[in-house]
Amino acid sequence: MPVLRSSLGHSNVYIASDTSSLHEMNFSNGEVISEKSSTSLFEKNGYQDSIYLNAANIFQGIHNEKPQDKILVKYGHGPLPSLPDFKDEQFQRLSYELAFSALKYQDVLETILLDSGIYPMQSISDQLTSLVVVMLYDLQDRKFEARENIDDEEQIAEVQEVERYLCSFKTKLAAALARCRIKHDALSLEHILPETIRKQEQRASTLPLYVWVNSLKISLEDVHSTLHKEGFTRVESVSSFGGYSYCLDKHCEDVLIFPSTLKEKLLTLQLFSDYKLLLQDKSRSLAVHSAKALLNMDDDILIAHMGSWLTVAHMSVLTNQMTSKVFVCGVKSLAKEAELKDLFAQMECKNIVLLREDFANIEPTDKLQKVKVILLLPRCSGLGVSNPIEFILKEHEDAELLRDLSQGSVAEDKLNSLAQQQLKELSHAMQFSRVQAIVYCTCSVYPEENEVVVNKALASGAEGPKAQPYKLCPPVLPLCCKSEISLSAANFFRLEPSDISNSCFIAVLSRERDPSETVSVKDVLARAAAKGLLEGIDLAKPAKREEKKKKKQKVTQPKTPTKEAVIKSKIQEFLDREMKPGMIESDTSVSNLASSASQKSVNQTNSSVPLKKTVQPPSNSSLPMMSKNSLTAASMQKMFEKHRNIRKPKLDDSVMVLKPVEIVLPPIVK
Numbered sequence: 001m002p003v004l005r006s007s008l009g010h011s012n013v014y015i016a017s018d019t020s021s022l023h024e025m026n027f028s029n030g031e032v033i034s035e036k037s038s039t040s041l042f043e044k045n046g047y048q049d050s051i052y053l054n055a056a057n058i059f060q061g062i063h064n065e066k067p068q069d070k071i072l073v074k075y076g077h078g079p080l081p082s083l084p085d086f087k088d089e090q091f092q093r094l095s096y097e098l099a100f101s102a103l104k105y106q107d108v109l110e111t112i113l114l115d116s117g118i119y120p121m122q123s124i125s126d127q128l129t130s131l132v133v134v135m136l137y138d139l140q141d142r143k144f145e146a147r148e149n150i151d152d153e154e155q156i157a158e159v160q161e162v163e164r165y166l167c168s169f170k171t172k173l174a175a176a177l178a179r180c181r182i183k184h185d186a187l188s189l190e191h192i193l194p195e196t197i198r199k200q201e202q203r204a205s206t207l208p209l210y211v212w213v214n215s216l217k218i219s220l221e222d223v224h225s226t227l228h229k230e231g232f233t234r235v236e237s238v239s240s241f242g243g244y245s246y247c248l249d250k251h252c253e254d255v256l257i258f259p260s261t262l263k264e265k266l267l268t269l270q271l272f273s274d275y276k277l278l279l280q281d282k283s284r285s286l287a288v289h290s291a292k293a294l295l296n297m298d299d300d301i302l303i304a305h306m307g308s309w310l311t312v313a314h315m316s317v318l319t320n321q322m323t324s325k326v327f328v329c330g331v332k333s334l335a336k337e338a339e340l341k342d343l344f345a346q347m348e349c350k351n352i353v354l355l356r357e358d359f360a361n362i363e364p365t366d367k368l369q370k371v372k373v374i375l376l377l378p379r380c381s382g383l384g385v386s387n388p389i390e391f392i393l394k395e396h397e398d399a400e401l402l403r404d405l406s407q408g409s410v411a412e413d414k415l416n417s418l419a420q421q422q423l424k425e426l427s428h429a430m431q432f433s434r435v436q437a438i439v440y441c442t443c444s445v446y447p448e449e450n451e452v453v454v455n456k457a458l459a460s461g462a463e464g465p466k467a468q469p470y471k472l473c474p475p476v477l478p479l480c481c482k483s484e485i486s487l488s489a490a491n492f493f494r495l496e497p498s499d500i501s502n503s504c505f506i507a508v509l510s511r512e513r514d515p516s517e518t519v520s521v522k523d524v525l526a527r528a529a530a531k532g533l534l535e536g537i538d539l540a541k542p543a544k545r546e547e548k549k550k551k552k553q554k555v556t557q558p559k560t561p562t563k564e565a566v567i568k569s570k571i572q573e574f575l576d577r578e579m580k581p582g583m584i585e586s587d588t589s590v591s592n593l594a595s596s597a598s599q600k601s602v603n604q605t606n607s608s609v610p611l612k613k614t615v616q617p618p619s620n621s622s623l624p625m626m627s628k629n630s631l632t633a634a635s636m637q638k639m640f641e642k643h644r645n646i647r648k649p650k651l652d653d654s655v656m657v658l659k660p661v662e663i664v665l666p667p668i669v670k
Contacts, residue, residue, distance in 0.1 A: 046138055046147035049156040051094050056080055056131035058099035062403045063130065064106055073110045073119060076127030080158065089393060096389045096399070102137045103406045108180060108192055109133050112140075116176040118169045124162065131162050140177055140189070144170040196408035203386035206499050208238055209258040209266065210249065210282040216317055216348040218276040220254065226271060238500050250480040252285045254318075275347045280310045280394060281385075283504035284377075286477060286493070287311070287441035290506055291375045292318045293476040294437040299324055299372035302435075304359040304425065306330040307377055308395045309340055315375070316349035326352045327371060329359040359425060364432050373437045374429045378422045380442040380449050381410045384496075384503020391443070391502075410446070419448045426453060427462035430470055430509070437510040438470070443503050450505040451492055458509070473508040 047055075057080050102109065113119040113136070124132065146167060149155070166173065177189075186192045193201075213220055224234065232244045240247070241259045249255035256277070258266060271277040288311060291301055301319070303312060306328055315326050331337050331354040344352050355362065364371075381404055385391045388405045392398075404410045410418075422442075429438050442449050458470055475493035479485045487494040493506040 046142060047094065047098065048153055049159040050154065051091065051098065052131065052135055052138075052159050053080060053156055054091075054095035055098035055102070056128075056134045058095060058399055059102050059134055060130040062099070062103060062399055063133075064103070064403065064407075072114060073129060074126045075129045076125065078127075080127065080131060092393060093389060096392060096402075098134060098138065099399075100389060100402050100406065101141075102134045103402055104193060104197060105137060105189060106133065106406075108189065109136050111180055112136065112173060112176040115179060116169060116172040118165075118172060121165065124165060128158060128162060131158060132166070135159070135162050136166060136173070139166055139170070140173070144174050194408050197406070200386055200405070200408070200497075203497060203499055205260070207260055207386050207502070208241075208500055209260055209263055209279060210285065211256045211258065211266070211277045211279050212252070212285055212314055212317075213254045213256065214276050214278060214313075214317055214347055215254065216320055217274065218271070223256070223271065223277065230269060249282070249285075251477050252282075252289050255282065255285050278310055278313070280308065280314070281391060281443075282501055283441065283443050283495070284308065284311045284395070285314060286495075286504055286506060287375060287377060287439060288314045288318060290441075290476050290493070290508060291315065291373050291439045294373045294439070294508070294510070295319065295322065295324055296372070297322050297324075298370065300327060300368070300370040301325075301373045301375060302327045302329070302368065302371045302432075304329055304374060304376045304429065305378070306396075309343055310394065311377070312340075312352060313344060313347050313349050316344070316352050317347075319351060320349075324351065325370070327355055327368065328352065329355050329357060329362055332356050360428060364434065368432075369434060371432065372435060373439065374432065374435055376425060376429055376438060376440045378425050378440075378442065379418065380422070380444040381415060381418055381446060382443050383410060384443045384445040386497055386502055415446060415448055419453055422449060422453045423456055426457040427460060430457060430462040431464065433464075433467055437473075437508065440507045440509065442505050444505065445497065445503050450494075451490065451507070454492075454507045454509070463511075468511045468513070470509045471512050473510045475506065476508055477506070 060075065060078075060080065063075060110133070113132070121132070147163065181187070181189070181192075184192045190198065190201075213223055218226075227234075227246065230244075232246055235241065235245045235247050237247055238257060244262065244265075246256050246258045249257055266272060266277075266279075269277070272279070292315070295301060299322075301315065301324060303315065303326065306312070312326060312328050319326060331340060337354055337356075340354060344350075353367075362368075379398070382388065382391065382397065382401045383404065385401075385405070388402055392401060404414070426438070426440055429435070440454060444450060454472070458472070461469070463470060472491040474491050475488050477493055479488055484493075484495075487496075491507075493504075493508075495501050495504040497503045
């Protein structure tokens, strides 16, 4: 993305002279004019010399090398001379964007150099060929118009030399470009790219911005209030975006989504400068939330790779209310350690422990004894990332990622090498005997880096013969649509690259429970109480009532008919006494008397137990066999009353009213 001329002399990058048009953005019919369309209103004027040189150095390290018999354009080796340091994130972003653009069109640009007849270059060494290719791309993007220099700009001799050389042959270069377009039947240079690259660029231009809330410094409610004061409107979903709008993410409750066109505006808000809102790819937030769901109150977590400090900080924020520590591997230099500690202090993250060892070389030690979960974010092909420049800058990924993305695929040998390294790291994580769960996350679309690696690790038995084996767990994140449910059928969580998100693959591995170990209800309730899930519920009183009830049952146990002999003798004695006054002569009279007696009993006790008109005596093997017409009305009434009293609980029994509570417990991790 070429930059524009600016009246700001001390800016590292040329920008539009009217910056308010970019920051405040005009509206048309409720829609925001995109940043790209805004910049197209101004004349393109190129980059600073230092950006050209930095872009050439990046291109030098990632350009596609051809076989010896097919090399027509030669590149030098090693870095270019007079390389200035990267000044800020915007400076880095522009350098990477220019290098990546030249990389995507490397074959076309080399063809233009050869077809125009200006290569080989007599006055310019092969060491500067990378700079020639980078500046040629920018020159054709500016329609071969000359670049205007700024008076106070620091000029670099090599850049000035290459620019003069290219401008002296701009007519030949323009003609060679026209022939190339005719050959490919392309209206513009972009149409020469493979379809996969064009789709990736289209997704990158519309991909929303994902921001997570630092709850250590501000609550979600206060964020909503502040954004409302700044003119933002909360909508239901991404499909409802328009103007200054945002919505909540459906997978992570602390993540907000903004339109990509509002990036410049967002970065000017104090919420970002004060580290209250932080911009990061959604895949990392998904991984962090998956790991958080597996932690108990005092469990520690180990992040296998430093990667982005944003991931570490997010994990720290989510575990702030617990007594957990967040261990991070791979912080080797003292300068980097000091820089990270300063950043974490500004974010008020206090439970982070930095380790200098690489994850592959680290072993369980005394300070890692409480680590129960490992978050593994291995290096992957990243082919599911639509905006690679942003991903490299935020996640500190290798610039070689651009080489594969510029081709739209990964070479088979490189893919196998990545998969072997991922399997090695996952197997190493499984060897931590006290660890109970592992979260494995990539941004790849290749099964070889995802489910194949996980299944191989599970089948390898890397945890050892004496340890409990690992198994796949269902996703711990909410599944928000049918496609996510179908993709998670194999116990994997997966997001495919789309217009609203990059690719994300997550697998959760947990140890199988030892069958010899049993977990009592008391232990489960204790863990729930420790997490605050049983707040307001008194667990002691029900226990005392149960104890009194048990004692009462023990005391009254001899009175209850439990032994057949005692029951039979007492019933027989009762019947002998009651049968003397008279006999009931028919089944009909028995039914009528039974109904009358039962109705009288119900009326006297205000019972609501419904009885049929014809009531058959309950069958009981313990009762003596007798004729139906051998019972008196009084005996029937007493039997029904006794039967009713058995079915109805005693009024003096204490009944405890339970308060409905929904308890969601995490997986049991010891």
